Amino acid sequence: MRMRRAWIIGCLVLAVSICGCSKQQQEEPENTLLYEDEIEDSEDYIVVGFAQVGSESDWRLANTQSFLDTFKEEHGYYLLFEDGQQKQENQIKAIRNFILQEVDYIILDPIVETGWDAVLQEAKAAGIPVILSDRLVEVEDESLYTCWVGSDFEEEGRIAGRWLKDYLEDEGRSKEEIRIVTLQGTLDSSAQLGRTKGFSDILEEQSNWNMLERMSGDFTLTKGREVMEYFLNTYEDIDVVICENDNMAFGAIEAIKDAGKTCGPDGDMILISFDAAQAAIEAMQRGELNVDVECNPLLGPMVEEIIQKLERGEEVNRIQYVEEQCFDALMDLDAIMGTRTY
Numbered sequence: 001m002r003m004r005r006a007w008i009i010g011c012l013v014l015a016v017s018i019c020g021c022s023k024q025q026q027e028e029p030e031n032t033l034l035y036e037d038e039i040e041d042s043e044d045y046i047v048v049g050f051a052q053v054g055s056e057s058d059w060r061l062a063n064t065q066s067f068l069d070t071f072k073e074e075h076g077y078y079l080l081f082e083d084g085q086q087k088q089e090n091q092i093k094a095i096r097n098f099i100l101q102e103v104d105y106i107i108l109d110p111i112v113e114t115g116w117d118a119v120l121q122e123a124k125a126a127g128i129p130v131i132l133s134d135r136l137v138e139v140e141d142e143s144l145y146t147c148w149v150g151s152d153f154e155e156e157g158r159i160a161g162r163w164l165k166d167y168l169e170d171e172g173r174s175k176e177e178i179r180i181v182t183l184q185g186t187l188d189s190s191a192q193l194g195r196t197k198g199f200s201d202i203l204e205e206q207s208n209w210n211m212l213e214r215m216s217g218d219f220t221l222t223k224g225r226e227v228m229e230y231f232l233n234t235y236e237d238i239d240v241v242i243c244e245n246d247n248m249a250f251g252a253i254e255a256i257k258d259a260g261k262t263c264g265p266d267g268d269m270i271l272i273s274f275d276a277a278q279a280a281i282e283a284m285q286r287g288e289l290n291v292d293v294e295c296n297p298l299l300g301p302m303v304e305e306i307i308q309k310l311e312r313g314e315e316v317n318r319i320q321y322v323e324e325q326c327f328d329a330l331m332d333l334d335a336i337m338g339t340r341t342y
């Protein structure tokens with residue numbers, strides 16, 4: 001397989017160099033060209049194509065770094081990395097590029113759950129296994145991907161709901177009307193679907209909780225701030241703000257401060273977030289955030305373990321969850337900061 005790939009790629013490089021940058025290449029992120037410079041020895045490596053969502057959040061950057069740290073040449077891998085820049089069509093183009101270059105494995109972190117059947121069918125027809133990392137796809141034919149490794153997003157949502165229920169009881173507010181707004185992640189992404197559903201499981205058991213509105217901030221600080229400004233202008237009295245990731249929480253904090261209000265344990269509003277990136281733990285230390293449900297981004301080693309098993313012809317579990325915790329402002333945050341690598 002690898003020798004054939006080297007020959008095909010040789011022709012491809014020759015064709016491209018004759019015709020110069022093809023139109024298609026000019027549209028692609030420049031990092032797909034890095035591969036061509038070292039084509040001659042690629043057959044000695046396990047060649048992995050990784051179609052990443054983007055670089056929208058601290059979590060995403062840590063997740064990307066985990067793959068760059070794992071799939072190194074000294075570990076016997078050649079990594080083709082493509083940043084989808086938060087667009088599904090870029091990820092689909094990247095997968096087609098990987099197929100063209102006959103990679104040994106495709107890793108996909110699908111920005112949304114739907115719209116993947118056709119391109120994953122092409123990967124299957126090319127005999128290239130697809131491993132899903134972090135988010136999931138919804139496809140007719142389950143054989144279009146080998147396995148998935150990531151977080152139990154619904155459980156993350158339930159953890160946040162259970163934490164809020166306990167916190168309000170401790171505060172003697174379990175009978176009071178609790179007015180809640182939610183900044184959702186990228187709509188139709190597994191993290192958004194799971195966190196919204198999981199929290200709703202707890203919400204529907206609390207007759208005194210009132211979900212005023214949910215709106216997507218697309219997991220980014222900028223849109224998170226815009227959505228929070230809208231919520232503050234629309235609703236007089238907000239008791240709880242749920243942000244489905246830290247970067248939207250950072251944006252919400254900015255908007256809340258701009259409105260002359262406060263959030264966190266001693267604030268006007270309870271602020272709940274997901275991911276637990278270092279910057280969020282620091283916000284908690286500043287008293288701006290009440291609780292953060294961790295979402296572990298360090299998926300590179302788990303995906304590598306899967307590839308090693310597949311290389312040995314071993315079976316792999318179809319679904320593999322990562323370990324996660326929940327941090328709140330009452331914990332020893334200095335100690336926690338010392339243990340975190342993202």
Ligand code: GZL
Nearest residue numbers: 056057059134191219245275
């Ligand atoms: C969750 C991941 C989400 C993070 C966000 O596993 O898909 O995407 O929660 C990131 O920070 O943008």
Ligand code: ZN
Nearest residue numbers: 020021022025
């Ligand atoms: Zn060129």
